[in-house]
Amino acid sequence: MYQYNAIDQTLVNERVAQFRRQTDQYLKGELSEDQFRALRLRNGLYVQTHAPMLRVAVPYGLLSAEQLRKLAHIARTYDKNYCHITTRQNVQYNWPKLEQVPDILAELAEVQMHAIQTSGNCMRNTTSDHLAGVCVDEIEDPRPYCEIIRQWTTLHPEFDYLPRKFKMAVSGALHDRAATQFHDIGLHLVKNDTGEIGFRVLVGGGLGRTPVIGQVIKPFLEKKHLLSYLEAILRIYNLFGRRDNKYKARIKILVRETGLKKFSALVDQEWLLIKDANELSEQQIEQIKSHFPVPAYEASANTDTSFELKKQQNPAFASWFKHNTTDHKVPGYRAAFISLKAPDSPPGDLTDSQLDAIADLSDRYSFGEIRSTHRQNLILADVKQADLFELWQKLDALKLATPNIGTVTDMICCPGLDFCSLANAGSIGVAKEINEALDDIDYIHDIGDLKINMSGCMNGCAHQSVGHIGILGVDKKGSEWYQITLGGSSENEASIGERLGPAVAKDEVTKAITTILDVYVKQRLEEESFLEMVNRVGVTPFKERVYAAN
Amino acid sequence: MQLIKDKQVIENKWHFLPDDTNLETGAITVSANRWQKDREQLLKHTGTVGVRLSPSNSVDEIVNDLNGIGLIELDFPDFADGRLFTFAWLLRNRYNYQGEIRATGHFMSGQVFYLSRVGVNAFALEKDEDVNASLEALNDFSVKYQ
Numbered sequence: 232m233y234q235y236n237a238i239d240q241t242l243v244n245e246r247v248a249q250f251r252r253q254t255d256q257y258l259k260g261e262l263s264e265d266q267f268r269a270l271r272l273r274n275g276l277y278v279q280t281h282a283p284m285l286r287v288a289v290p291y292g293l294l295s296a297e298q299l300r301k302l303a304h305i306a307r308t309y310d311k312n313y314c315h316i317t318t319r320q321n322v323q324y325n326w327p328k329l330e331q332v333p334d335i336l337a338e339l340a341e342v343q344m345h346a347i348q349t350s351g352n353c354m355r356n357t358t359s360d361h362l363a364g365v366c367v368d369e370i371e372d373p374r375p376y377c378e379i380i381r382q383w384t385t386l387h388p389e390f391d392y393l394p395r396k397f398k399m400a401v402s403g404a405l406h407d408r409a410a411t412q413f414h415d416i417g418l419h420l421v422k423n424d425t426g427e428i429g430f431r432v433l434v435g436g437g438l439g440r441t442p443v444i445g446q447v448i449k450p451f452l453e454k455k456h457l458l459s460y461l462e463a464i465l466r467i468y469n470l471f472g473r474r475d476n477k478y479k480a481r482i483k484i485l486v487r488e489t490g491l492k493k494f495s496a497l498v499d500q501e502w503l504l505i506k507d508a509n510e511l512s513e514q515q516i517e518q519i520k521s522h523f524p525v526p527a528y529e530a531s532a533n534t535d536t537s538f539e540l541k542k543q544q545n546p547a548f549a550s551w552f553k554h555n556t557t558d559h560k561v562p563g564y565r566a567a568f569i570s571l572k573a574p575d576s577p578p579g580d581l582t583d584s585q586l587d588a589i590a591d592l593s594d595r596y597s598f599g600e601i602r603s604t605h606r607q608n609l610i611l612a613d614v615k616q617a618d619l620f621e622l623w624q625k626l627d628a629l630k631l632a633t634p635n636i637g638t639v640t641d642m643i644c645c646p647g648l649d650f651c652s653l654a655n656a657g658s659i660g661v662a663k664e665i666n667e668a669l670d671d672i673d674y675i676h677d678i679g680d681l682k683i684n685m686s687g688c689m690n691g692c693a694h695q696s697v698g699h700i701g702i703l704g705v706d707k708k709g710s711e712w713y714q715i716t717l718g719g720s721s722e723n724e725a726s727i728g729e730r731l732g733p734a735v736a737k738d739e740v741t742k743a744i745t746t747i748l749d750v751y752v753k754q755r756l757e758e759e760s761f762l763e764m765v766n767r768v769g770v771t772p773f774k775e776r777v778y779a780a781n
Numbered sequence: 782m783q784l785i786k787d788k789q790v791i792e793n794k795w796h797f798l799p800d801d802t803n804l805e806t807g808a809i810t811v812s813a814n815r816w817q818k819d820r821e822q823l824l825k826h827t828g829t830v831g832v833r834l835s836p837s838n839s840v841d842e843i844v845n846d847l848n849g850i851g852l853i854e855l856d857f858p859d860f861a862d863g864r865l866f867t868f869a870w871l872l873r874n875r876y877n878y879q880g881e882i883r884a885t886g887h888f889m890s891g892q893v894f895y896l897s898r899v900g901v902n903a904f905a906l907e908k909d910e911d912v913n914a915s916l917e918a919l920n921d922f923s924v925k926y927q
Contacts, residue, residue: 238924238926241923241924242922242924242925242926245921245922245923245924246922248921249891249918249921249922252914252917253891256914261910261914262889262891266860266889266891269860269861269889269891270889270891352861352863382926383926383927385926386895386922386925386926387926387927388866388894388895388896388898388899388925388927389863389866389867389870389895389898389899390863390866391863391866391895392860392861392862392863392866392892393863394863466867466870469863469864469866469867470864470867474836474861474862474864504875
């Protein structure tokens, strides 16, 4: 993975020193609340319901064992022994003390990490495919381009005070696992007619209050123009994006109000003036690519037959293998998901001892690297099939082997009212209740691929509008209610979920979900997934049952 | 008001004239709107003339006259309005403006490094106690990515 050079390290160290001084100024009363707010947000620090929340950047979801141990150390030393994986593949701490945040950032800098631009109206952490570099359907590994973008966006002097936050994602595979259609800018590595690889550029996608599917603004962008084209889009957005209403300030609104054609013409006009002076050279790209070498895979890894035998002997292992591991481009290897969705644990949470243990497992089984996913799980991406049984046993002992990846209990869930000051409703508690109701793993497996996303407010941090089932917490006269949507998807066939009907009360959510599942199980065609069925029959059959039952 | 220019504290010799006041001699700045309206007269002015841009203006309003403009003020109504960062970048890099570009109004010391990177070389500070913090902040980083 990418290793800092002297420039990267100096920059991060100087950022820590800068924020330490700004924190001192604030504590001495020299900065107003508003001023410090803007500065702390750009260092990942929110003020939440109980305490500050610190969001640490995990660029494109890639972590080393050493970094994981540092995250464990921080959880132990500065927090309540746990952290949380976010839908931007980042890590959050819910209980740091404001005065200690500069120390935490200094600790992070020791392992080439930071919290720069993980919040605030600026360019955020670039996310990517969690199976980048190992998946079977890849056109090209997107991570070097993510790193190029990471560097370009980090402390960009012109674009740190944008109208609103700005998110980018890069995918390099045929199957879009990075939700690129729901980002301010989505980049897709594609091959053109002559076999050259470049980017298809999408703009104006986004979730939140007004979910919008991004539109193609450039069907094919040569790699050398990547940064100049991003710069052109950002400059137009910075100049013309709305600043009068924060709910209309995202680039999706500018694109909609301007019209894609005109917006695209403005961008091109700007781009023509800067593109030749800002080309990425082949050497620059190769230099970054050299940080992502192919690991030392064993050529004989696929000769192992022990894991097949173990599968036959041990149904629990077989189930985990089926649901929590996935194909790898190298024969004899699998990518193994670490489920952070155990029934009795808040979705996406990890304890310090789990973090340390996973770091050890990654050293032993997966070249010392770990990935975080936007569905709030972790992955060991390069595990030999011969090691899978041993890995499973160890994960199982850590309560990290719930065989539910991609199933109904692999819910995306925001921290909700329990932690977040924006939330209107709880989400962790509801997730727990749904989980408890779905305690039959065979039933869960029978339901198959079904993504539930649940957010505690309109801001939609858990991407409820693109959940196959979306659950959105709303406040109704001081009590917690939940709107249910069906048929959303953030993958290739991107769609925004359709509302089932009026919001349901908190104590009826679980019943509504189990009813929806029941309708699916009874009315599906053979081999038909939940999403396919919703696309076929619409929401009506579900609606009739849910509201009849209530 | 204290003024930092090119990392030195210096005395301010410029004077902003509100739109409804008569022209004065010496170094004066006027709003972009007044520049548009009284352009001919201002170009003949015996003293030096600067123009104050707000985010609601556009650099296009003055780019043809940059030779006759001795100072460009970028006036922050609110530190969060980042349009002026792009204005500065355009003036320095696209239109090659060589004169003083001064940040005025409600920016904060935590922004002066970025402002200096996009071409602002002078800072009119609202509070005297911001001088040291701003001078220090101008040296926040010794490296850059862009």
